[in-house]
Amino acid sequence: MKTHNKSLKVKTLLLAIGVCSAAMSHAKEADPEIEQLRNEINELRQLLNQQSQQQQQQAVQLQNYQTEKVQLSNKDNAVQRSGLTLTKGGAEMTFYGNVRADLQYQIEGGPASRIYNQISTVALDGVSENSDNLKSTLSATRLGFDFKTPTTAGDVGGKVEVDFLGGSSLDTLRIRHAYLTYGNWLIGQTWSNFAPPDFMPESIDALGFVGGAVKRTPQVRYTQKLNADTNFVYALEDSKDASSDMRLPAFTARANHKFSDSLLLSARGMVTEKRTKADEEAAWGVGVGVKYDVTPKTSIKADYYHVNGDSSFVSWTNQGFVTDANNQILETNEFDSITVGITQQFNEKLRGTLGYGYMKADNNDRYINALADKTKANKDLWQAWGNVFYSPVKPISLGVEYVFGEREAFGAAPNGSKTGEDNRVNAVAIYNF
Template identity: 65%
Template sequence: MTTKMLTFKLKTLFIACACSFPMMSFAASNTDAELQQLRDEVKALKLLMQQYAQQQQSNAQNLQQVQAQSNITKMNAESTSGLKIETMRLKTKAGAELTLYGNVRADASYQAEGGSATRLYNQINTVPLAGNSESSDRLKATLAATRLGLDFKTSTPDQDISAKIEVDFLGTNDALRIRHAYINYGNWLVGQTWSNFAVPDYMPETIDALAYVGGAVKRTPQVRYNHKLSQITNLVLAAEDSKDESSNLRLPALTARLNHQFNERLLLSARAMATEKKTDADTETAWGIGLGTKFDVTDKTMIKADYYHVKGDSSFVSWSNSGFLTNANKEIIATNAFDSITIGITQQFNPQFKGTLGYGYMKADQNDTYINALPDKTKANKDLWQAWANVFYSPIKPISLGLEYVYGEREAFGPAPNGSQTGSDNRVNAVAMYNF
């Protein structure tokens, strides 16, 4: 029964009572039957009011129970996810949304044969030739690859502005260094991030933080423009500072990358680069092309491959010989050209286990002018190769444990005094990461 209907009945009954009482006082014609009827109506009114009061009390109790349960649910939600919600809503002084991420990373390596540098990461291009001060049976460990990053986003009436700062400790003597630091507004990016030419997207997965032959982990200061040609194709243009210590920078390197998604499983990337190499007395144009692909064979099996051909530059693709050589007058007398390729397959065995098999190869052109101008032929390489196998285990989501075996060789242009022309890299790598 609604409150409106009850109010109407109460008003009607009270009006009836008000009219009846005068009649009882002044009308001698009222009978005992009429008085009894009035008493019965009063009793009915009392019963109706009691029922209404009970119903209101029950409704109030039910409402209190619902509110109490709602408060408990809210408190439980806040206790389990409140920290995450607060983290997502962090604001900077200028009002930007802020997200913190990174990892704590411990690396270790047992080196049966390899380079003499204290760093445990890849140095295949400089490993000693056999019998020449080889660095054997060494255990190395570091936490220098531990990473910390901040993502920023500011909403504007036009569109969002985002930025990133990411650092690790792989600078000189484990000093803090900038990995990424850039601003992104619409199609434009300004700052330091992965080179538009030497991208790491198509390298097979490794434990080694510097990757293996055939890949590149180059980050450059740049101005980049991204243009979407269609839903499946985009073009990226950039002017980059390649940070080539052998060249006096006068003009930035120009790079272009075309990405095309053939279907849900196949992605292809074609890249090009052109840059000026300059000394105090001479200039030369260096250039390169690259082609990378990712192919999801199945939902659990992925193939990655990357190819480069570069002439006159050693600043973009890792492990290559010097891009050019000069004489005593700083004139450029010869340039180096090389081809490199890396290919690998990654298999996700189950939600906790995955593994990768990879191979990389780099071959320099047989340029006699360049070879004859080398001051030390044992320090420049005719070719390099590395093969590796790894497995990653994630017992719970934030933790990742990895184990990897890698073997590789370099063949120098000239032999050492003992006649050796080949050096080996033979290591077992391990890593433990907590991602946050």
């Protein structure tokens, strides 16, 4: 309103000046005072024109400012609706996680002190079995943060994710993932490049079952993308192998190729050094994973490993190598493992999985004879399981699972038993947020 009144006054003054100028222009002789007055009027006209232009520019700037303010307000509302916030350092942050309650009823076998899969150490028949035990925990409850900071050189990303599965007694905070990404590089802790869980059939057990691997390592990783369907991933990893005095990180490589929207293949390799105070030995491994969607609602996953000398990447294996009294490495353990499963999505709320896993160690007499306790090393392991997940509403998942497995040790217990059974029922309730 004020801008409009000022504009009206300026126009009126300009009109008056114009009338006076016209009248004076008709004078026959130009009096010096009249000529001076004419010059002053012209100068005043120029000043008024400049003021009018400035007012118009200010009006345009005000309108642009109001438009930008509305746009920023809409952007802020959109960010809040999407769950994004800004950190002190200016990064976009997304918070996520779940509350998870696990229940396990051990029908037969299984160590009393632990919940979740421990097939490699299940009690041998008739030897301190822990049967008919009910266990529960919320230790797999998870909290996570994703970060992204736009920079002139590209986005810098990161993740921090924790749960409470640290320590032998559980209920201890531990880091699952903590890393930063920039371009094709990743630095920090996340899934091992050699032993990712991508091709393990779904399970309620938080550790999965034999034949697969649940391994997170500190690493430096580089991803080379050839095209939309193929990439190579290279990493130097700290495998956290307590049995070895690590001097060099493990080198891992992985090739991923998508043949179609329904078929994905991953081939992997690993080489690392195993070292004692007196000796060292090379360990290596290869792996192949496949995911195939038979139909939009039916998918198959399979994962295979062959490893020599390492026990840190693939879960539930025997120790990677044995030593003599002088810390000389006598022999290494070599094994094959496989897991395969099929998942069916029955409807939007119900899905189920059937799976099987198997691991077989090489029958190496020199390795076996060097073992201090042959009942703690396994000739083979297997597990079969079936589960059903039901989601009554989107953020809630309820599941029940039955698993039966067996281990066969290289040595017999005092009662002559070489086998132990893992027979149990798992249940879970998860609220994702």
